[in-house]
Amino acid sequence: MSDEAVGGWLKVVGLGPGDDALITPEVSAALAEATDVVGYVPYVERVAPRPGLTRHGSDNREEIRRAEQALQLAATGHRVVVVSSGDPGVFAMAAALFEALEAGEPAWRSLDIQVLPGISAMLAASARLGAPLGHDFCCINLSDNLKPWALIEKRLRLAAEADFAMAFYNPRSRARPEGFEHTLEVLREACGPQRLIVFARAVATPEETLRVTTLGEAQPEMADMRTLVIVGSSQTRLIQRHAESAESAERQSTPWVYTPRSVSGADA
Template identity: 50%
Template sequence: MSGRLCVVGLGPGAAAQMTPQALDALAACDELYGYGPYLDRVPVRAGQARFASDNREELDRASAALERAVAGAKVGVVSGGDAGVFAMAAAVCEAMEKGPDPFRTVDFEVIPGITAMLAVAARIGAPLGHDFCALSLSDNLKPWPLVEKRLTAAAEAGFVIALYNPISRARPWQLGAAFELLRQSLPGSVPVIFGRAAGRADERITLATLADADATIADMATCVLIGSAQTRMVERPGLPPLVYSPRSAP
């Protein structure tokens, strides 16, 4: 008889931002699969096996976890942030679709978590207070011209844009290229928030404008929020400014 597989969103990294539902689901698992640094966030339970793998091995990880669930184990697959946002829930669903028929018999659940753009937004005000979208800048699974097309469409439609996977050693140029593209459609005064490791001890929140945004300060732990033409920056004497997007559109 097939076992159970849950994909668990761990939140952005702070222990207080991991939900009770996620903690309960993880504690009930016999085995956990995930990227090593994410597994390190999970409280240790005696007798629970852990299988770490590289962050670029999502489908192999998903298939291995499904095989163990088919064999009857209670399996957890972990993701940073929310499991359904550029993360492992989609990889497990894909492995189910492409894999052997028994994969589809597994009792399957996705446990949501706080995704990076929400954690970053909360640290600066309410930049996602009106319509917004999320894009991954990685072109590992889609061509760069499609990324450009979507960026331009989102900017011209008036969306606040959250950028995931903005930069890496293999892709050091793409965030800068994205800024240059967006400058063609948006005012230079639009706020840009670089949110690195939001909620963790090494958090760094940097506020800039699109005109002077420096792509080199971002890394793969950074989520970048780019306002719309309507997004406002509120200066506060002696306090950090607030950024918010008005709830209504002109």
């Protein structure tokens, strides 16, 4: 490795779902020491500009080129932070970074690389709702950009048979709106129309909306790419909130959603 690389490092970090109060001190410290921030444009824009910091925003679906750029910068002595929304390890930049590392220059394997976790959209949405993921669950990326629909459908059916609660990322894009319609059809058949489903959109941002309904009432249009969808297990329950304070009244219409910790022997 050249002398230029001395002092260079690369940290793949999670900015959490939107609210700065959900960014860990570890990530804030990394951003304060960085010379370069690399990521999808709207995430890079969440990092305030300052002298000595170069922000490299790139388009969606440019993950591998972005990862290569970050590795190259670190290899030439830059202190590079790759930003993801939520957690970098859940359908975000960490996997792309390691794909680029494995396929790229051997010298990159000597770089000082760290992944710093963040509050995932899944955990933030779960917290807002109560505890829908309080028992066993699975997490599926519904985008069929990177895998065939047949595999998604197979996983949905097996997850329903396992009676997992399910968290879904990237449920519905304008380019392929029919995928989420199919998902709802598969789940209605496998779980029945009374099963709870939650649409948590833009959690921890000013545009946050929460909608709790059933598979029978759910419409594909309730989801977009900013929506985290959670489908309950057979055990998931509601508790109506009786809000009295002004602050909590805003949330009055949304019941708590939680999955109890226990399953009795008869349910196995």
